Structure formats: structure tokens, C-alpha cells
Amino acid sequence: MKQTWRWFGPNDLVSIDDVCQAGAQGIVTALHHVPTGAVWTPAEIARRQAIVGRMKDGSPSGLAWDVVESLPVSEDIKKQQGDFRAHFANYRESLRNLAAAGIETICYNFMPVLDWTRTDLAWRLPTGATCMRFDLVNFATFDLHILQRPGAPEDYDEALRETCAERFAGMSDAAREQLAGNVVFGLPGAAETFTLDDVRLHLAQYAAMPEETLRAHLIDFLAEVVPTAEELGLRLCCHPDDPPFPLLGLPRIMSTEAQYKAVMDAVDRPANGITLCSGSLGARPDNDLPGMMRRLGDRVHFLHLRNVKRDTPALRGSFYEAEHLGGDTDMVALIAAVLEEESRRRAAGRPDSSIPFRPDHGQDILDDQGRKAQPGYPAIGRLKGLAELRGVIAALSR
CATH class of the missing domain: 3.20.20.150 (Divalent-metal-dependent TIM barrel enzymes)
Known part of the structure; x- marks a missing residue:
């Protein structure tokens, strides 16, 4: 090896x-x-x-x-x-x-x-170390309430949708912006240049x-x-x-x-x-x-x-x-x-x-x-x- x-x-x-x-x-x-x-x-x-x-x-x-x-x-x-x-x-x-x-x-x-x-690029562990994390509730919150993707509600059950609505309501504008930035970071070469409209356009084509x-x-x-x-x-x-x-x-x-x-x-x-x-x-x-x-x-x-x-x-x-x-x-x-x-x-x-x-x-x-x-x-x-x-x-x- x-x-x-x-x-x-x-x-x-x-x-x-x-x-x-x-x-x-x-x-x-x-x-x-x-x-x-x-x-x-x-x-x-x-x-x-x-x-x-x-x-x-x-x-x-x-x-x-x-x-x-x-x-x-x-x-x-x-x-x-x-x-x-x-x-x-x-x-x-x-x-x-x-x-x-x-x-x-x-x-x-x-x-x-x-x-x-990922939804978090520096998630804190009990040791004080940080790591990347995918949180399904945060991701669904992004999908449903920030991106507002057509058809997104059909991808999540009612309980998860309700949890996401509560989480979104409790987020500050800065937290919402940070979540969107973390998800968009996974776009190839586009960490700073893709907008949510760009993401919507790509998704529509698929x-x-x-x-x-x-x-x-x-x-x-x-x-x-x-x-x-x-x-x-x-x-x-x-x-x-x-x-x-x-x-x-x-x-x-x-x-x-x-x-x-x-x-x-x-x-x-x-x-x-x-x-x-x-x-x-x-x-x-x-x-x-x-x-x-x-x-x-x-x-x-x-x-x-x-x-x-x-x-x-x-x-x-x-x-x-x-x-x-x-x-x-x-x-x-x-x-x-x-x-x-x-x-x-x-x-x-x-x-x-x-x-x-x-x-x-x-x-x-x-x-x-x-x-x-x-x-x-x-x-x-x-x-x-x-x-x-x-x-x-x-x-x-x-």
C-alpha cells in the first residue's frame, strides 16, 4: 500500500x-x-x-x-x-x-x-477537535426553506418537515447564510462564485x-x-x-x-x-x-x-x-x-x-x-x- x-x-x-x-x-x-x-x-x-x-x-x-x-x-x-x-x-x-x-x-x-x-465544515467534538458533518435536519432545512426547491417536500416525511420548520424559524440570518455557504462549498471550484440561483438552474437541468x-x-x-x-x-x-x-x-x-x-x-x-x-x-x-x-x-x-x-x-x-x-x-x-x-x-x-x-x-x-x-x-x-x-x-x- x-x-x-x-x-x-x-x-x-x-x-x-x-x-x-x-x-x-x-x-x-x-x-x-x-x-x-x-x-x-x-x-x-x-x-x-x-x-x-x-x-x-x-x-x-x-x-x-x-x-x-x-x-x-x-x-x-x-x-x-x-x-x-x-x-x-x-x-x-x-x-x-x-x-x-x-x-x-x-x-x-x-x-x-x-x-x-456537508452542512458543517467545522463541527466541534467533545475533545475540542472539529470535523466536517452532514446533518440531515440542517440539510433538509436548507432544501425546504433556503433553496426552496420544487418537489422538496415530497422527499421528507411530515415529522422531519415540522422539525425543519422549527429549526429554520430559530436560525439567525447569519446562521442561514452560513448553512447555505457550507452546502454550496461542495460545488466544484465554486465555493465563492455560485449563487442559490445557479444551484437552482443546475438542479432544473437534472x-x-x-x-x-x-x-x-x-x-x-x-x-x-x-x-x-x-x-x-x-x-x-x-x-x-x-x-x-x-x-x-x-x-x-x-x-x-x-x-x-x-x-x-x-x-x-x-x-x-x-x-x-x-x-x-x-x-x-x-x-x-x-x-x-x-x-x-x-x-x-x-x-x-x-x-x-x-x-x-x-x-x-x-x-x-x-x-x-x-x-x-x-x-x-x-x-x-x-x-x-x-x-x-x-x-x-x-x-x-x-x-x-x-x-x-x-x-x-x-x-x-x-x-x-x-x-x-x-x-x-x-x-x-x-x-x-x-x-x-x-x-x-x-
């Missing part, structure tokens, strides 16, 4: 020097400044690789750009409208440029509108799209890009829905083992793979993460290891981001399944026998609370998580 670290580029408040001190072995990053749908050029890729390769004093970092997260899929591709055919071609060109630079693993997602959804149509569009996308990826020796890996249940009336197609298997079977080629995110999938209690790793492990190209603690056994409910070994997913059993898969790959002579993983998210602890890095991506909280995961790996390997 190769230890990697997500880095958001030169403006990330967690520096390459910090990553070196954390002991990570590789970098997961992306060209966030390139508009979605545009080509990632060789020059931009090389520029990012050069930055990753140096510490602040100019000495070699010993790190390389190992995993792309993410090479984004445009909304036009997801909806099959506008410039989607040109975006297919641009995606293939970006894959060629990444392969030429020696980068082989590319993560993406196919979530409509929202890349992820209003009549059933799950089957979005899945068909994903399969069409894969049919366009997987042959190129396979020819180049690349591994594509789709990230699951976050959280893995329907929100805002949007279709969800990568939330369960059955949904993943359907897409893997539809484009049954090794380059069509999975980003197994234990945090996203673990927010749904019927997802068996160790079992999914055993059954789908042949196609798992990248791992996000994090944990969540659910408030309820319901399929759709509130949760918060727990310590890496402290949530509802049996992380020890999951890592054991990963090590078993790696052993099978070594026996088969596969070149990808070491699966890259990163300590996904983390609680803000100690100096993290003053650093104010990207929500969910503190320096010390992730280092703590990485240390815990290393301990499990070392014990099981021995």
Missing part, C-alpha cells in the same frame, strides 16, 4: 515541506485552475510536477505526482448536452498528456452538480433525469475514454457519491456495491476501475466495505481511507467524520482485505500490486485550528490518521 497525500497546489496551506515531514511517499493533486472540459497541457502538467518535486529551499522533495484527483468530468458530459463531444476529445487528450508525463492513476467522479455535501439515464451517460463516457486509457496503460477510478444517497432530487449511481458492479460489468476492462472511499461509502450502513474490497478488489485502483460515525441505522441519515479507527467502518478488516488483494496481484505479476491510498480527511486538531486549511484536509489531523493506518498495515503485514 503506497502512502500518498492530497495536495491542492501552490495555494494549499499544507506545504510540500509539511508532506515530506509527514512521511508520505507520493502526491495526489490536480490542475484545479484549468476549467472543466479543457485540455490539461503538457506544460501545465510539467509545471505541477516540478513544484511537487522541490521543497521551499529548493532541495529535492523526493515526492512525485502519483495520482490525479480529479480529472473532472464536465456537466455537459453528465447531461450529454452542449459541448460534450468536444469534452470527450479533450479528456482523451488530457489522458495522453498525463501518460506521457508518467502519471498512471486518474480519479474522477460522476456526481451531478455537487462533488460532496429534474427529469432518472438514475438509469445518468448511468447510461457514465457508460457512454467510459466507452469513449477507457480504450484510450487502456492503450496508454492508465487506470481510471470512479469515486463514489458523497454521501451515498439521493439529495436535492438528483440521481445517484455510484453509492452501492451493486451500482459499482453494474458499471464495471458494462465496460468490463481493467482500465475501468474504482476509487474505494471508505468514508463516502461508509456513510451508508448497508455498504460492507471489507466485503466490497474482497469482491471488487480486482478493479480497485485507488483508496481513500477515512471513517464516519453515523447517528442512525437508517440508509439516509446524519453522520460526522470520525477518527480513522474510530468510526463505523472496520478499518482493520478493510486493510486486511486490501493486503490480501495486493498479495494476489503480486502472485499474478501485476505491475499495480501496490495500491495507492491516502488518509482521507481528518479532524482539525492542535495547530490545524489556526492554519485553516482546505476543509477536511488539515495537516496534523491527517498525519494522525496516516500514523494510525500505518500502524494497522505494519501489524497486519508482520
